[in-house]
Amino acid sequence: MVNLNIISIFTFWNNNPLIAAAAETEAEADNSSLIFAGVLLSLVIIYFASKLGGEICARINLPPVLGELVGGVVIGISATHLLVFPEAGITAEDSLIMKLLQSTSSLTPESAQSVFSAQSEVISLLSELGVVILLFEIGLESDLKELIRVGPQAAIVAVVGVVAPFAAGTAGLVYIFGVAPVPSIFAGAALTATSIGITAKVLAELGQLTSKEGQIIIGAAVLDDVLGIIVLAVVASLVKTGTIEITNIIYLIISAGVFLIGTILVGRVISPWLIALVNEMKTRGQLLLTSLVFAFIVAYIANVIQLEAILGSFAVGLVLAETEKRKELEEQILPVADIFVPIFFVCVGAKTDLSVLNPAIPSNREGLLIASFLIVVAILGKIITGFTVVGKSELNKLAIGVGMIPRGEVGLVFAGVGSASGALSESTEAAIIMMVILTTFIAPPFLRLVFTESDQSEEVPTSESKEIPSSK
Amino acid sequence: MVNLNIISIFTFWNNNPLIAAAAETEAEADNSSLIFAGVLLSLVIIYFASKLGGEICARINLPPVLGELVGGVVIGISATHLLVFPEAGITAEDSLIMKLLQSTSSLTPESAQSVFSAQSEVISLLSELGVVILLFEIGLESDLKELIRVGPQAAIVAVVGVVAPFAAGTAGLVYIFGVAPVPSIFAGAALTATSIGITAKVLAELGQLTSKEGQIIIGAAVLDDVLGIIVLAVVASLVKTGTIEITNIIYLIISAGVFLIGTILVGRVISPWLIALVNEMKTRGQLLLTSLVFAFIVAYIANVIQLEAILGSFAVGLVLAETEKRKELEEQILPVADIFVPIFFVCVGAKTDLSVLNPAIPSNREGLLIASFLIVVAILGKIITGFTVVGKSELNKLAIGVGMIPRGEVGLVFAGVGSASGALSESTEAAIIMMVILTTFIAPPFLRLVFTESDQSEEVPTSESKEIPSSK
Numbered sequence: 008m009v010n011l012n013i014i015s016i017f018t019f020w021n022n023n024p025l026i027a028a029a030a031e032t033e034a035e036a037d038n039s040s041l042i043f044a045g046v047l048l049s050l051v052i053i054y055f056a057s058k059l060g061g062e063i064c065a066r067i068n069l070p071p072v073l074g075e076l077v078g079g080v081v082i083g084i085s086a087t088h089l090l091v092f093p094e095a096g097i098t099a100e101d102s103l104i105m106k107l108l109q110s111t112s113s114l115t116p117e118s119a120q121s122v123f124s125a126q127s128e129v130i131s132l133l134s135e136l137g138v139v140i141l142l143f144e145i146g147l148e149s150d151l152k153e154l155i156r157v158g159p160q161a162a163i164v165a166v167v168g169v170v171a172p173f174a175a176g177t178a179g180l181v182y183i184f185g186v187a188p189v190p191s192i193f194a195g196a197a198l199t200a201t202s203i204g205i206t207a208k209v210l211a212e213l214g215q216l217t218s219k220e221g222q223i224i225i226g227a228a229v230l231d232d233v234l235g236i237i238v239l240a241v242v243a244s245l246v247k248t249g250t251i252e253i254t255n256i257i258y259l260i261i262s263a264g265v266f267l268i269g270t271i272l273v274g275r276v277i278s279p280w281l282i283a284l285v286n287e288m289k290t291r292g293q294l295l296l297t298s299l300v301f302a303f304i305v306a307y308i309a310n311v312i313q314l315e316a317i318l319g320s321f322a323v324g325l326v327l328a329e330t331e332k333r334k335e336l337e338e339q340i341l342p343v344a345d346i347f348v349p350i351f352f353v354c355v356g357a358k359t360d361l362s363v364l365n366p367a368i369p370s371n372r373e374g375l376l377i378a379s380f381l382i383v384v385a386i387l388g389k390i391i392t393g394f395t396v397v398g399k400s401e402l403n404k405l406a407i408g409v410g411m412i413p414r415g416e417v418g419l420v421f422a423g424v425g426s427a428s429g430a431l432s433e434s435t436e437a438a439i440i441m442m443v444i445l446t447t448f449i450a451p452p453f454l455r456l457v458f459t460e461s462d463q464s465e466e467v468p469t470s471e472s473k474e475i476p477s478s479k
Numbered sequence: 480m481v482n483l484n485i486i487s488i489f490t491f492w493n494n495n496p497l498i499a500a501a502a503e504t505e506a507e508a509d510n511s512s513l514i515f516a517g518v519l520l521s522l523v524i525i526y527f528a529s530k531l532g533g534e535i536c537a538r539i540n541l542p543p544v545l546g547e548l549v550g551g552v553v554i555g556i557s558a559t560h561l562l563v564f565p566e567a568g569i570t571a572e573d574s575l576i577m578k579l580l581q582s583t584s585s586l587t588p589e590s591a592q593s594v595f596s597a598q599s600e601v602i603s604l605l606s607e608l609g610v611v612i613l614l615f616e617i618g619l620e621s622d623l624k625e626l627i628r629v630g631p632q633a634a635i636v637a638v639v640g641v642v643a644p645f646a647a648g649t650a651g652l653v654y655i656f657g658v659a660p661v662p663s664i665f666a667g668a669a670l671t672a673t674s675i676g677i678t679a680k681v682l683a684e685l686g687q688l689t690s691k692e693g694q695i696i697i698g699a700a701v702l703d704d705v706l707g708i709i710v711l712a713v714v715a716s717l718v719k720t721g722t723i724e725i726t727n728i729i730y731l732i733i734s735a736g737v738f739l740i741g742t743i744l745v746g747r748v749i750s751p752w753l754i755a756l757v758n759e760m761k762t763r764g765q766l767l768l769t770s771l772v773f774a775f776i777v778a779y780i781a782n783v784i785q786l787e788a789i790l791g792s793f794a795v796g797l798v799l800a801e802t803e804k805r806k807e808l809e810e811q812i813l814p815v816a817d818i819f820v821p822i823f824f825v826c827v828g829a830k831t832d833l834s835v836l837n838p839a840i841p842s843n844r845e846g847l848l849i850a851s852f853l854i855v856v857a858i859l860g861k862i863i864t865g866f867t868v869v870g871k872s873e874l875n876k877l878a879i880g881v882g883m884i885p886r887g888e889v890g891l892v893f894a895g896v897g898s899a900s901g902a903l904s905e906s907t908e909a910a911i912i913m914m915v916i917l918t919t920f921i922a923p924p925f926l927r928l929v930f931t932e933s934d935q936s937e938e939v940p941t942s943e944s945k946e947i948p949s950s951k
Contacts (some may be wrong), residue, residue: 042604047788111783290543327690340814345767347814427511
């Protein structure tokens, strides 16, 4: 009976004038299905690279986030060309994912370019959402009260750790290397970051999280996160508005400060009301979606007033960390961050063209020199911060400085934002990534060394004394 | 000192040949920042509509998913035009989000169209990821063993509940209304669905989840989910390949069956190995990302062999539901589904043009007639299924049939896929949505009525006796 029906439908079909119209929309629907297939394939490859890299790093005692970045480099423009983005001179022909799609589906070479650019657009947007969600999570894990409590010592360490590398890095690039001012400022800004996730994780592994040095490092790293985001907002806005004027800088610093403090003050008034609303709601995901709507609105406002969206999501995270729902929200944002954040790190790696650092090509040597210079400034600029803590002679001042060295995810955020804004030349971007990779690599063993030397007679460090939630 | 630096940088800037290049890439970066702002704003509006609609429905004892759909209709093309998509005759001018973006940012009318289409592409892709994740979650909540255990009764109910409305719906549309075969088949297919989430929730609220009738309904609804997805895969593939041939249909039914059974068999071999791998992994999100990579790979394969991606993610969900990690995975997918799934439902609502059902316009009357016909078939086609259960006179056969009526999210999946494929005319799509809305609206009070009438002397139904996880 069903068969009979279908045969008569078949007859019907052949006589139907709608077939032509259906065939037209078919091509369109086919493209959208191919874009979706491309996105699925990209996500599979991104997650595979992030987990493979992360797991290898976790096994050799390095931060997993480093592995995600290196995984991105391996699948990206520098190596296997699996995941490439339509930038200067890159077409669908260069993307292995597109080739895979062409060989397994009905993708024609004519529509390959539009599918390629649409798919890349979606992956880029997902990666931008990833960094917004990462900063929301970092804000949520930070402690506004601790930020205030850690007091002058951590503040001095943080401020010196931002100003010294920024000034030395930017001035060095402009005066010694003759780099243009905007990329110099970006590179200098990338030098200011401290990765709270990596530092806290390493301190926990050394059993030094609750030591005096550990507390100062954590406090300064938290402050550094905030300062770094303000610096990033200022720098990214400079690139956006296109001019460098003192009044503009002052406006931006003030607006970033007012925005951050304003969001926190207004947020603290709104958040009890928001939590009461969430408690009244009966449908699934009420806390997570309400919080994300709050974060996205503030991120949108930050974007609109020429600051960075991440500043908004960080501020909302800080505010919500003060509410009774912090723990519940942290648990719920975890899987969401697990899905979005790796896309960001892998994309940063994939977009980085490390070939510009190949020393065999003479024109690359400048980039390598810049990278070496940045690395030296990155290490020295943070080590000196420990010696700004005066009056406490028993402190391991070297350890404090070393604890501030790893740039980690925050440094990569700078490279990623700089790359997205188009302000960084390839060699400067690659040099920044090199600096981030190296400082992140060097910090864990170096930190272990300086702590062990001073502690040998005092106490035996208990490893894994307290597991701290890593921001990756 | 910093100020001096910046002044000399300013001088530098004016003499720098890189400024022209920077200005060019600036426009591009600006566009990408505007697309991101547009996506943020769209997400805020989507989440707001979904929560407002969901909460209102939850309060008047209706399934929240219905509210998300209606919320989508309210912000979409039918009403306020906040969220519209670039289809026939729709430009950036029609989108209130784009107007909001233009009034708050530097978006120029010239770049508005490209920002509009890029932003819409991203939202559409997120909504497609939403339905893939929803079906993964439904698979994870289903029980493969229960599917086998419920035996012949549930199977008969399920098969009759698929065949009867499909045959009656498709034949009626073709022969009575002269609708083209492809949309008729799509409408017929949409009639086959049963919403396991809504049905289970309502049964739980009536305290009937563990009654004989309740168990048959749940079993049949689970089977119906699988049958419905096979029907959807077959129908969607028919649209894709463009021809209706018996051999093609047989090929598709066999390939859908082989794919589903093959994925489950192969998946059951692979999954212990996969779980062992996850147990070995040390980095965050190992279970969730490994599972999603598995689901995305199978979804990609389904897509490539002309089936639907959702069939793949559902099969992987079923397989992973059998592992020891089911509970953990269910907890982790929950927040992810909370974020992605509402985008799907709201977009389906937003894309539905209900104005074609306005009875004041004479040309719309056919669509209304179609909707009325579909609603009658939808109700009668499921009610008869209860009476196919023979030999158990004490069963409330009417209740079983009524329990199968709500189409819910599965029916909307049909409408969404049909709409995305371009196979449905506006009036047929609107008629399907009307049918889904009405059957979903009608089922909870109707079910309460038939259960209360028969149970008045037997037992007092305990409301909320067991809370079942709703799939939304």
